[in-house]
Amino acid sequence: MLNLVIFGPPGAGKGTQSAKLIEKYQLIHISTGDIFRAHIKGQTPLGQQVSQIIAEGNLVPDSITIAMLEEEVKKNPEAKGFIFDGFPRTVAQAEALDAFLEGVNTSISVVIALDVNEDELKARIAKRREISGRSDDDADKLVKRIDEYFTKTIHVLPYYEAQGKLSKVDGIGDIDTIFKNLTDIIDNY
Template sequence: MRLLIMGPQGVGKGTQAALLSEHYEIPAISTGDIFRYNIKNQTELGKEALSYTDKGELVPDELTNKIVKDRLAMDDAQNGWILDGYPRNAAQVAALDEMLKQLGVKLDAVVALEADRDVLMKRMAKRAEEQGRSDDTPEAIAKRLETYEKETAPLLDIYRERGLLRSFNGVGEIDEISKTIISKLDEQ
């Protein structure tokens, strides 16, 4: 099973990706985790990524694409994976399409989690409080949600047109949401 999990910050992507990963016995791959792994292990890709993050800049698409391609080629991803946090824009969709073509595999589905903006704001404020995250200020949260709406949400239409999009309510009991997602994925 090869899946994308998409949705705005705070909707529960990481939580659901972990549960789906366990159920399907495939790795949940977060682009943030990929960057941290490469930086920690001082790979060439990690060193290059660090040159941007150290300056507070976003890692360019070209480098992000290289890192994702490298990760998808690893042994534990041969039978499938769940990508969380990628693609984030149309250029990355095209890059992922090319990667899949080169690997000789197809995307099975795109899981989109949805929730109202006020719910997301409350969730992230609570997360900031519990985890002491300095990047979860109301202003930063609002900016990230705006960036998602502007750059990433339009990608859902691409996957809808391809017949791959499966949308789910991201509000409710975690286990119930997971059961609903798995039930729909298993139907296909």
């Protein structure tokens, strides 16, 4: 089973590249952002709780996020693998994900970090906000989310580096060139 974690700050291209990887490798995409948005849109009790947390610019607690991810993995027992997008965001989440996957006889195969500078991120998200109207792309929330990534989430990378699973890819440039760099790493796995 091929299990990937795609890392990068908001606007790094995780969703764009994940879509291409899903098609090539027939993987199931698990995006915590998409899961949260679906619950919020459906106005589920969880969605209301998550909405409040996100509105304040905070991370959703590990217990909620991990339970939702486990549910998504269990819904797809015949999957060839998964792409985890937006998770894990802390070392505790990475450890919980490893423990859960080990319990279902698999593990993270490769972790790819898309490197994109802050100016490029802001430009991309401004464009995305115009096109999609995503509420989480609000300028004030964006600054907080980018800061959250660079002050907290980025510290998960050494966890995977110590396991020999981390690769970094320049996330600026032609989408297809970035994709080829990603697939070269995955194919070497």
